[in-house]
Amino acid sequence: MPHSLLMIPVPEAESVVRPRLERQSAESLPSNPDDIVAQITLLTPFADLDAIDDGLRAELRDFFADVVPFPFLLTGLFQFPGGTAYLAPDPATPFRALTHELFACFPEFPPYGGEFENVVPHLPIPMSDGESIEQLRFEVGSRLPISAHAQEAALYWYEPGNSRILERFTFGTAAA
DSSP states (O other): OOEEEEEEEOGGGHHHHHHHHHHHOGGGSOSSTTSOOOEEEEEOSOOOGGGOOHHHHHHHHHHHHTOOOEEEEEEEEEEOTTSOEEEEEESOHHHHHHHHHHHHHOTTSOGGGGTOSSOOOOEEEOOOTTOOHHHHHHHHHTTOOEEEEEOEEEEEEEOTTOOEEEEEEETTOTTO
């Protein structure tokens, strides 16, 4: 189902995520090949496309202008009970805090639609049909840890065949 989301792009992990997505399905890739696919979601689902107006964008710009950029590592490969494989950020606290702060600002959009009680920051790693977590760990494990830096958030529209970044929000601009 098409929806928007707020995420932190992680370009440092593109070389791990993009080739795996390209092998699976072109529909999983953004419309613009320069858009980032490696990301840590902060809030999803977010506003409908017709509700994303100048006022909402200004609120998001103001929110992220106060966020101080921060370094983190992607340290380990894990798997949720439902099967999604992911890289875990360390520290996870800044991501979790941003999700909770965004939810406080936009209570009509609970994280993951309110489906899960706990927020687990993660960078999803696509798995091929029949691929085990052990096989994925063998392929990706030697590339860890990945050193990264959260410098911006993005408002992203997900729609098969028409996914795209709607706007980027640079961190730390309020003090500039």
